[in-house]
Amino acid sequence: MEIKSKLWIEVNGEPVFGRGRRFLLHAIDTYGSINQAAKEINISYRKAWSYIKAMEERLGIKLVKRQAGGRNGGGxxxxxxxxxxxxxxxxxxxxxxxxxxxxxxKIFY
Amino acid sequence: MEIKSKLWIEVNGEPVFGRGRRFLLHAIDTYGSINQAAKEINISYRKAWSYIKAMEERLGIKLVKRQAGGRNGGGxxxxxxxxxxxxxxxxxxxxxxxxxxxxxxKIFY
DNA sequence: ATTCCGTTATGACTTTTATGCATAACGCAT
DNA sequence: ATGCGTTATGCATAAAAGTCATAACGGAAT
Structure with missing residues (x-):
């Protein structure tokens, strides 16, 4: 038996940020690629992309600058x-x- | 923008208790009926029933003594x-x- | 005995949400 | 031109959550 906790931020009742998204942004920062970052934290690229899209829309802030194509395919x-x-x-x-x-x-043992 | 938090207990990776279930048990205690309790906390009877079933199975503890039929239909x-x-x-x-x-x-304002 | 009532108990269906797959477009370097 | 690894999405599939309908129960009133 174990305790779990979750923390997230909402805008207009819609979730925009939590631990998973935190990991994602962090990994993007490290690897310079959404694709690579997604692999690293074990989610599909599709999901990572959806996360980013939703975050940016709901927050109204541009979070990730992307480029498709170019040196190393982009990033x-x-x-x-x-x-x-x-x-x-x-x-x-x-x-x-x-x-x-x-x-x-303290309480359960 | 607002912060949300959630707390729950798991057994073998399966959730067994959280705020919703807490409300449910509380309401059952108050009203003496799963049906009534479910209405009170605005979930369907079906859902309440599933909650209880899962909790009891996963926890391995009998939580709610039920009776179908009888005076006032049971409880x-x-x-x-x-x-x-x-x-x-x-x-x-x-x-x-x-x-x-x-x-x-403190942090966001 | 029979009917009535409000309850518990579940199966089956529907709707919603999450996940995964396939494919297009991009643009630098070779 | 071609190749490469990336971003970008539509579409199909799967899983989860929610809804609906109906059976069974058993004490009490008729």
């Missing part, structure tokens, strides 16, 4: 806005899970 | 185990949402 990089958002979210998340786990152990 | 009451579990979960949940909301405001 993707995070915008400054994305980096800022990511940073805030990570701060947000930090400590929450630990708090939850602690509480769980 | 349902929580077992002692259910009450205990509910109590622990509520302790668990207490304070978490507040912590999250606070953190969110």
């Amino acid at each position: 993707a990089v995070l915008t400054e806005d994305a980096r800022e958002f990511l940073k805030k979210y990570e701060q947000m998340e930090e400590g929450i899970r630990e708090t939850v786990d602690e509480k769980f152990k | 349902a009451v929580l077992t002692e185990d259910a009450r205990e579990f509910l109590k622990k979960y509520e302790q668990m949940e207490e304070g978490i949402r507040e912590t999250v909301d606070e953190k969110f405001k």
Whole structure:
């Protein structure tokens, strides 16, 4: 038996950001490619792409600058806005899970 | 833009308890009927029933004593185990949402 | 006994959501 | 021109969630 917690941000009742999307943006930042990033975090490119599309639409912010074609086939990089958002979210998340786990152990064991 | 958080318990990777189920058990305790409880928390009887079934199977604990037929058509009451579990979960949940909301405001505003 | 009532119990269907597949378009480098 | 690995999407399929209809129950009133 284990405790799980989830944290996400909504806009107009629609989810726009959570742990999965955080991993995705992070991986894009690392690998410079949506495709590569998706593989790395074990989701399909299709899904990654849908995530990004939805995030950008709902947030009204451009998060990923993409280029199809060109040297190495193209790629993707995070915008400054994305980096800022990511940073805030990570701060947000930090400590929450630990708090939850602690509480769980204290009560259920 | 708003923050959302969710807390739930899993057994073997399967969810067994969360806020919705907490409301359900609580309502059953109050109304003495799954049917009535479901209406009260705005879910279908079918869903409520599925919840209970899954919880009991996965937890391996009898949570709701039911009777079909009889005076007033029957009804349902929580077992002692259910009450205990509910109590622990509520302790668990207490304070978490507040912590999250606070953190969110501090960072995003 | 028979009927009535509100309940539990489930199967079957429908709708929605998520996932996966196939394919087009891109543009630099060779 | 051709090749390469990428982004970009429509479309089909699968899975999950939700809805609907109906059976069975058993005490109480008739």
